[in-house]
Amino acid sequence: MKDKPDDLxxxxxxxxxxxxxxxxxxxxxxxxxxxxxxxxLRSQGYGIEAVAGRGxxxxxxxxxxxxxxxxxxxxxxxxxxxxxxxxxxxxxNRLAAEQARGGAVEGTIxxxxxxxxxxxxxxxxxxxxxxxxxxxxxxxxxxxxPLEVPRxxxxxxxxxxxxxxxxxxxxxxxxxxxxVLLDGRKVAGILTELEAEADRVRFVIVGIGVNLNATxxxxxxxxxxxxxxxxxxxxxxxxxxxxxxxxxxxLDAAYAAFLSGGFAALRHRYEELHGLVGLAVTIDGTPPLxxxxxxxxxxxxxxxxxxxxxxxxxxxxxxxxxxYRKLRRGPV
Amino acid sequence: MKDKPDDLxxxxxxxxxxxxxxxxxxxxxxxxxxxxxxxxLRSQGYGIEAVAGRGxxxxxxxxxxxxxxxxxxxxxxxxxxxxxxxxxxxxxNRLAAEQARGGAVEGTIxxxxxxxxxxxxxxxxxxxxxxxxxxxxxxxxxxxxPLEVPRxxxxxxxxxxxxxxxxxxxxxxxxxxxxVLLDGRKVAGILTELEAEADRVRFVIVGIGVNLNATxxxxxxxxxxxxxxxxxxxxxxxxxxxxxxxxxxxLDAAYAAFLSGGFAALRHRYEELHGLVGLAVTIDGTPPLxxxxxxxxxxxxxxxxxxxxxxxxxxxxxxxxxxYRKLRRGPV
Numbered sequence: 095m096k097d098k099p100d101d102l103x104x105x106x107x108x109x110x111x112x113x114x115x116x117x118x119x120x121x122x123x124x125x126x127x128x129x130x131x132x133x134x135l136r137s138q139g140y141g142i143e144a145v146a147g148r149g150x151x152x153x154x155x156x157x158x159x160x161x162x163x164x165x166x167x168x169x170x171x172x173x174x175x176x177x178x179x180x181x182x183x184x185x186x187n188r189l190a191a192e193q194a195r196g197g198a199v200e201g202t203i204x205x206x207x208x209x210x211x212x213x214x215x216x217x218x219x220x221x222x223x224x225x226x227x228x229x230x231x232x233x234x235x236x237x238x239x240p241l242e243v244p245r246x247x248x249x250x251x252x253x254x255x256x257x258x259x260x261x262x263x264x265x266x267x268x269x270x271x272x273x274v275l276l277d278g279r280k281v282a283g284i285l286t287e288l289e290a291e292a293d294r295v296r297f298v299i300v301g302i303g304v305n306l307n308a309t310x311x312x313x314x315x316x317x318x319x320x321x322x323x324x325x326x327x328x329x330x331x332x333x334x335x336x337x338x339x340x341x342x343x344x345l346d347a348a349y350a351a352f353l354s355g356g357f358a359a360l361r362h363r364y365e366e367l368h369g370l371v372g373l374a375v376t377i378d379g380t381p382p383l384x385x386x387x388x389x390x391x392x393x394x395x396x397x398x399x400x401x402x403x404x405x406x407x408x409x410x411x412x413x414x415x416x417x418y419r420k421l422r423r424g425p426v
Numbered sequence: 427m428k429d430k431p432d433d434l435x436x437x438x439x440x441x442x443x444x445x446x447x448x449x450x451x452x453x454x455x456x457x458x459x460x461x462x463x464x465x466x467l468r469s470q471g472y473g474i475e476a477v478a479g480r481g482x483x484x485x486x487x488x489x490x491x492x493x494x495x496x497x498x499x500x501x502x503x504x505x506x507x508x509x510x511x512x513x514x515x516x517x518x519n520r521l522a523a524e525q526a527r528g529g530a531v532e533g534t535i536x537x538x539x540x541x542x543x544x545x546x547x548x549x550x551x552x553x554x555x556x557x558x559x560x561x562x563x564x565x566x567x568x569x570x571x572p573l574e575v576p577r578x579x580x581x582x583x584x585x586x587x588x589x590x591x592x593x594x595x596x597x598x599x600x601x602x603x604x605x606v607l608l609d610g611r612k613v614a615g616i617l618t619e620l621e622a623e624a625d626r627v628r629f630v631i632v633g634i635g636v637n638l639n640a641t642x643x644x645x646x647x648x649x650x651x652x653x654x655x656x657x658x659x660x661x662x663x664x665x666x667x668x669x670x671x672x673x674x675x676x677l678d679a680a681y682a683a684f685l686s687g688g689f690a691a692l693r694h695r696y697e698e699l700h701g702l703v704g705l706a707v708t709i710d711g712t713p714p715l716x717x718x719x720x721x722x723x724x725x726x727x728x729x730x731x732x733x734x735x736x737x738x739x740x741x742x743x744x745x746x747x748x749x750y751r752k753l754r755r756g757p758v
Contacts, residue, residue, distance in 0.1 A: 215623060239741060241573035244624040271624075285623065291547060292576040292603075292618035293741035409571060409625035 102131045106142065106152035113149035137181055137207060139225045141331060143309055154307060154331045159205045159228065159338055167339025170346035172353075173232065175201035182224070184211040187287055187301040190231035194297040195289070202233040205338065212303065215272055215285055216411075221317060226307040226325075228338055232345065234298040236353060240290045243298055244409060245357045245394040246349075247272050247286040250300045252360055253348045254282045255367040257341035258304075262328050267369025270387075270396050270412060274304075275369060279322035281305050302341070306332045358392035365389055370396070374415040377407050384415070434463045438474065438484035445481035469513055469539060471557045473663060475641055486639060486663045491537045491560065491670055499671025502678035504685075505564065507534035514556070516543040519619055519633040522563035526629040527621070534565040537670065544635065547604055547617055548743075552635050555644040559655070560636040560670055564677065567629050568685060572622045575630055576741060577689045577726040578681075579604045579618040582632045584692055585680045586614045587699040589673035590636075594660050599701025602719075602728050602744060606636075607701060611654035613637050634673070638664045690724035697721055702728070706747040709739050716747070 105117050118125045132142055132150060141154030157163075161177035175198065183189055183206040190204045206229045209222035222229055234246065251268045258266040258274065258281065267275045274282035285301040305323035313321050324332045351359045365371070370387040377383040377398065385400030395406040437449050450457045464474055464482060473486030489495075493509035507530065515521055515538040522536040538561045541554035554561055566578065583600045590598040590606065590613065599607045606614035617633040637655035645653050656664045683691045697703070702719040709715040709730065717732030727738040 216626065239573075240575065240620070240622070241571075243572065243622075247624050287621070287623055287628075288572070289621050290572070290575075290619065292579050292620070294548065296619075 102128070102135065103140070103152070106150060109152050111145075111148045111151045117150065133224075136226075137224050139207065141226060141307055143311065145311060153309075157334050158225070159207060159230075159335055161205075163335035164205070164339045164342070167336045167343070169343045170201070172350055173201035173203065173342055173346045175199045175203060175233065177203045177205065180204070180206040182206065182208045182210060183229075185209055185213050185301075186229050186231040187213060187285060187299050190233050190299045190301075191287065191289065191297075194233045194235075194299065198233050200233060200235040200297075203342065204231045205229065213285055213301070214283060214303075220283060220285070220303050221312075221314060221321070222303065223308060223312040226305075226309070226312055227323070228302070228304040228306055228334060228341070230303075230338065230341075231299050231301045232342075234300060234349070236295060236298060238295055239293055240288060240295055243286060243288050243295060244271065245352065246298055246300055247284050248357060248364060248390070248394045249348045249352045249360060250284045250286070250302060250345060251282075252364050252367065253341060253345035254284070254302060254304060256344045256348075256363075257337065258282070258324065259367070260340055260344070261324060261332060261337060262330075264324070264328060266367060268364065268367050269369055270390065271394075271409070276322050276324075276327040279320055279327075281322050281324065281327065300345075304337070304341070306334050306337060356392065357394045361390060361392055370412065370414075376413045376415055378411040378413070383407065383410075434460070434467065435472070435484070438482060441484050443477075443480045443483045447481075449482065465556075468556050468558075471539065473558060473639055475643065477643060485641075489666050490557070491539060491667055493537075495667035496537070496671045496674070499668045499675070500678075501675045502533070504682055505533035505535065505674055505678045507531045507565065509535045509537065512536070512538040514538065514540045514542060515561075517541055517545050517633075518561050518563040519545060519617060519631050522565050522631045522633075523619065523621065523629075526565045526567075526631065530565050532565060532567040532629075535674065536563045537561065545617055545633070546615055546635075552615060552617070553644075553646060553649060553653070554635065555640060558637075558639040558641070558644055558657075560634070560638055560666060560673070562635075562670065562673075563631050563633045564674075565629055566632060566681065568627060570627055571625055572620060572627055575618060575620050575627060576603065577684065578630055578632055579616050580689060580696060580722070580726045581680045581684045581692060582616045582618070582634055582677060583614075584696050584699065585673060585677035586616070586634060586636060588676045588680075588695075589669065590614070590656065591699070592672055592676070593656060593664060593669060594662075596656070596660060598699060600696065600699050601701055602722065603726075603741070608654050608656070608659040611652055611659075613654050613656065613659065632677075636669070636673070638666050638669060688724070689726045693722060693724055702744065702746075708745045708747055710743040710745070715739065715742075 101121050114125045114128050118128045139158040143151045186204045186206050208224035209229050212220035212222035214220040254274050255266040255268050258264050272284040273280050282304040287299045289296045307325045308323040374386050385398040388397040388399050395408045398405045446457045450460045471490040475483045518536045518538050540556035541561050544552035544554035546552040586606050587598040587600050590596050604616040605612050614636040619631045621628045639657045640655040706718050717730040720729040720731050727740045730737045
């Protein structure tokens with residue numbers, strides 16, 4: 095079978111819904127072959143919706159996360175390493191760590207169109223459909239002890255929230271420590287990993303996943319009500335490479351501020367975007383801690399008021415004790 | 427050229443010094459060929475001294491660190507993973523980390539006869555001549571945050587010092603955090619490395635190097651006065667596999683105590699073998715800290731009295747402010 099993606103693109107050009115049977119007939123190939131070509135176009139960055147009963151619809155031309163396209167929007171002092179682009183990869187964090195072990199400099203960046211084994215925190219997976227979102231990992235080599243590394247998750251979360259805010263009329267909210275929400279739904283996550291001697295960091299990998307142009311059909315059923323994307327929340331597709339450049343510019347500035355002034359230098363900006371303040375939460379642990387979030391301290395710990403006392407939480411899973419709706423409607 | 431190591435062994439059997447020329451003549455090969463075969467025998471565990479002007483001398487039969495030989499001396503509850511043996515490897519820590527990334531269970535052990543790129547703390551090298559010492563790395567998967575990982579260096583140092591004390595009339599001394607000394611000279615070192623999410627350890631590699639049967643000629647010139655071995659300090663060669671089994675038995679017990687009671691459960695045993703107590707030291711840093719060591723606390727921090735106040739030191743390089751002689755002659 096010859097590969098003629100251009101025929102297929104031409105067939106979809108009207109950007110209307112077209113049934114798979116109709117497209118197959120026009121191209122003279124099977125419906126399975128159409129599906130295979132749709133998948134290939136998606137892997138090349140084309141945004142194509144597929145809905146049972148309606149067919150296919152082209153919603154966006156290709157916007158691969160190519161290094162040159164990213165650099166056009168990137169102003170950085172520290173994050174000036176190579177940008178490594180992969181069409182598909184098991185995990186950008188895994189490849190970035192491999193590169194760092196091989197000597198990759200601080201600021202080396204790995205981006206991928208798709209992850210086949212995208213990782214989330216605590217061993218969870220990160221749903222990573224092709225060519226609609228951002229999957230990126232950044233190699234950092236800060237001279238800090240391992241115990242300060244969790245603060246880099248907050249630094250990255252701040253940069254992501256700021257980049258989203260820069261992208262339109264969004265009101266992103268950070269859910270300490272590592273998620274960014276839009277309308278109470280997860281739009282981005284951070285996975286920070288490190289390799290270290292016992293008391294000296296060798297390198298840190300900050301992995302960032304942002305749902306940009308994902309549609310409802312890109313999420314598995316159990317995430318449909320919990321996840322969102324900039325497209326879903328804002329109604330318009332985002333230029334992924336431009337967003338990536340802006341995000342890296344924000345991350346570069348936040349990281350530089352952290353290196354010179356610690357998290358304290360960023361705390362005020364973080365609090366502006368922090369979504370948990372004033373909410374009733376439970377932190378897992380033995381025993382679990384229930385209380386009301388009052389903010390974060392200069393070390394990045396979550397401050398939880400419980401039984402009249404203020405507790406510092408340095409790590410843990412936060413569960414909201416009311417519906418996400420409250421978070422969604424919280425004050426800006 | 428046929429490989430006849432047995433001929434060479436037979437030639438060395440009297441265990442007297444024999445010149446390279448004489449051995450070459452008896453075997454009917456070149457002196458270079460004799461040297462090559464000597465190297466091969468050493469790689470198989472034979473202890474052969476080589477001194478310019480005197481020639482070669484067999485000092486010890488082969489005692490490779492073979493898994494079965496180690497297991498004969500190993501009583502463990504936790505460290506019961508596979509024992510991986512390599513004749514030569516770049517770094518046992520490197521291989522152990524690779525195995526851990528691939529899913530190796532807690533207690534997986536890598537031992538090698540020789541390291542070609544043995545690593546020490548702070549990016550230094552660890553001199554690793556073939557088949558005379560112990561180079562070992564243990565995969566651990568403790569459920570602790572990264573900030574507690576430095577304590578595992580102390581746990582391992584304690585186990586090493588205890589295993590050395592068990593091996594004869596030695597009086598080993600721990601130099602916080604990661605060295606073990608005999609007669610004021612370094613006999614063992616620990617390199618603890620970790621891979622982690624920001625606030626959750628994925629695995630820890632505890633690398634342990636112990637100079638067992640190394641002779642003066644095995645050390646490079648700059649280490650001759652700073653390093654020693656059990657052979658040099660005790661006058662008799664050590665059964666390396668038996669030592670390894672005993673060391674792992676000690677490590678297993680100390681690690682179990684740490685997991686259930688924290689470093690506090692081991693502090694008293696550590697203090698018994700700690701060599702720095704009462705000594706004047708300088709700790710690197712900005713500014714450096716000068717004072718007198720008073721011990722370690724329940725978290726494994728070094729307690730340094732300076733200007734009338736007690737400082738907790740959680741990491742850093744300790745420099746003694748007097749000759750090692752004092753440490754060597756310190757009270758038991």
